[in-house]
Amino acid sequence: MIQPKALQKGDTVGLVALACKVDFDLIKPAIEVIENIWGLNVVLGTSLKSKYHQFAGTDEIRANDFQLMLDDPNIKAIISARGGYGSSRLLDKIDFTNFIQNPKWVTGFSDITAVLCHIHTLGIESIHATMLKLFMQDGGEFALETLRKTLFGESLSYNIPAHSLNRKGITKGQLVGGNLAILTHIIGSKSDVDTAGKILFLEDVGEYLYSIDRMMIQLKRAGKLQSLAGLIVGHFSDLEDNEVQFGKNANEIIQEAVAEYNFPVCYGFPVGHEPENWALPCGREVSLSVEENGVWLSDKI
Structure with missing residues (x-):
């Protein structure tokens, strides 16, 4: 099983909503944590501000976001905004060729389980962990720290x-x-x-x-x-x-x-x-x- 490279300060990560729509204002504090505390740069997916019924934009918008982030060699990890429902609708639309050749961390849980499992079938590790919408919830401080540690290559x-x-x-x-x-x-x-x-x-x-x-x-x-x-x-x-x-x-x-x-x-x-x-x-x-x-x-x- 291939382990993606650990993040280092100054790296760029992509933020994406693969399932349900997101209130962008609710994830602004998470973006501040990633930039100001973790020392990373962020690329915001179009899906973070898109809406299509219950989804974070159409399947095409969400799939295109994911594809661009998987293919961009400058993006070292992809962090999910939230779950809900919808990520499995995208999996057969994605070309994982570049991702297999240049693995990067993909994180999330709940509905994102489908994505993590698909990545597992490709022989690459991923991270089941808290998501942007939940970064600042009371009582979740240690959980957030475990995500940071795993992304940055610290032992579990x-x-x-x-x-x-x-x-x-x-x-x-x-x-x-x-x-x-x-x-x-x-x-x-x-x-x-x-x-x-x-x-x-x-x-x-x-x-x-x-x-x-x-x-x-x-x-x-x-x-x-x-x-x-x-x-x-x-x-x-x-x-x-x-x-x-x-x-x-x-x-x-x-x-x-x-x-x-x-x-x-x-x-x-x-x-x-x-x-x-x-x-x-x-x-x-x-x-x-x-x-x-x-x-x-x-x-x-």
Whole structure:
């Protein structure tokens, strides 16, 4: 797996909205952070100020933004403004030839999971992390710092407390994953990721509990769970239930789906639709230790 070059102060990064439309005023503070604190130059995509129904401009506008930034050798990373829906509509419109020859960091999460997974199939690392719209949210300071550190080539080393549902074990493998709904959405497409021998991480927001169950069953039936090296369960936020209750919470649904397997599983990892959304480099070889007194995730193998 190819790791794009670490950023250095003075480098240029591209800012783009690949999915839903953005209130440009809300991302101005993020631009100031990137320029004045991180010491980078920015190129603003047309999509940041474009609107087409719920999207950040038409598919053509968003795809053209992404293509230009992938092809421009002066742009060293591409940072997503927000998710929502729409990035998978662009993937078959993009020519990744120049990107494969000159890889650069692409960052985002939520709907951008489709893009990160597609990049994974090309053999290049990307970064699942907070986005421009969320740079300044209360409680997200550490998450923002983890994005900066990953972009600038610093090692990853995380530790979280133990969870009552954890399944202990020590493992290693490439990190893959992201939003559960998107991971099921791309099954069977050119962006579909082979999860065998890898450490999968999952998160989601705003879904019904029965839908979480349905998607986990889909992953299982598609063979995405049986050969995992490990599983990281992140935030499952703002979930809903029917009048006749489903009877299990998200963690319990996932626990049931992987009960027959033996790989280590940790719950409550800070990744997903909460301020604590720590950066995870997709495609990076990492070690995962799920122990009695806590969980450790590191790329120092």
